[in-house]
Amino acid sequence: MLMLNSLIMQDIRIYIAEQRGETSIGTHLVRSTLNYGSFAAPHREAIGRLQQVNSWQVALQETLELPTNQDTVSFLIPLVGDLLVTMDGQTYTVPVGTILVHNFENNTAIHIKASSEVGEPAIFQEFVLNSAINTPTLPHIVNLPLSSSFEKNKMYPVGTDLATDFQFYFGAFAGKHDFELQIGQDQKSAFAFALDGNFEVEERILYPSDGLYLPDSKNLDIECLSATGLLVVLCF
Template sequence: MATFLQQPAQIYKAHLRGHFESDVHRCLATFNFKTYQDESRMPYQKLQVWNEEVLAPKITMRNTVEDNCGILLLPLIGAIDCRVGAETHFIMTGQAYFFTLPKKTDFEIQNPYENEQVNYLQIRLKCHKNFSEEQLLSFDLNTSGQLISIIDNPDFSFSIGMYRSRHEGIYKPEDTNHGIFAFALNGAFEFQNRLIENRDGLAIDNSESIEFESLTENALLLLLELKA
């Protein structure tokens, strides 16, 4: 990869995530969440929550948002039900569900299976008061070697890509003032001359162009661009 001046950045190592666990639910929090509070794990710009969660069969978790925010749910293993008000949405692997809620509003996530655990990401971002959106989106990772745009709205864009070992890529933010958060969902990457491994996150500021290289076979990258 090319040599260049490094932009301000912070790595969020997976083994340092906040860990909450009961008999029916496990939560690994990249940023400060509930009783997990650390100065090095403050929210990144409007990105407030990036949690990996595991839910036991037939269990429902109720969540309350503290601010006006957008919620993105991404099943990793199995499928989940999400109940917002009177509506329930079934979300499978290969899909992402995005919706917005006003502050102090509840939503529920349920494992619909009788005998199997589910694993999913719950992501929350602060959004404009007048911004309202709901989308159930599907994507196909059979096409490797490129970032697939899943969501692009006034507050953020969200992409996912699968890469073979030693594949090199370039991502160009819409604006250098936009924050970039990358997450190695599987495998390892050299991302802007920094190593991120399985479940590590990386926040980068002030970038005109970002270079990355996958270091393992079938490496999965999630990329979030936070717009001003």
């Protein structure tokens, strides 16, 4: 048993923000936590279902053509500026404070522009996972649990109306608080990502845009170490 625990500990990985790949795509910029495009590095391979973790900067008055892969689910979170997202001939406004969830049964490109009202490049966070979902759904634009109606310092499931084979959690923290996240029986691994603020997750410190992979997890001890913080946890 001691040997098994040691092997599990060795599989825990921290992804430091400063070590992300940085690639210019035309006038746009992408910072990749995992291997993406021309960025390829050891120990940056996809993590099970989790294929991509990217931070995108979209130039003003320019369109980013974002490729997608078949049988995947994408989560797009605007961080700076609203997004105009066009797919299948329809354009959707994705404001800051929401998340766009969409699954793809074909390799379909998404076209993304920064809202003209921003006046600066838009920044959004992207997570892409492989999924066994075969029935396509319309894009879901879901409000994140940021309003006063949601209690702070908790992790909330997002997009639970989709029949997904993983779970996406989002938490907004105010002040130095801790929270224990119970992971469902169908999920065995977790990936935590600090969108903003500093966190301690399972006794490991995460700064903004740091990621943490934890295999064989049953629950996560989470503590916000800064005045405010935003945390994403993917369980799969």
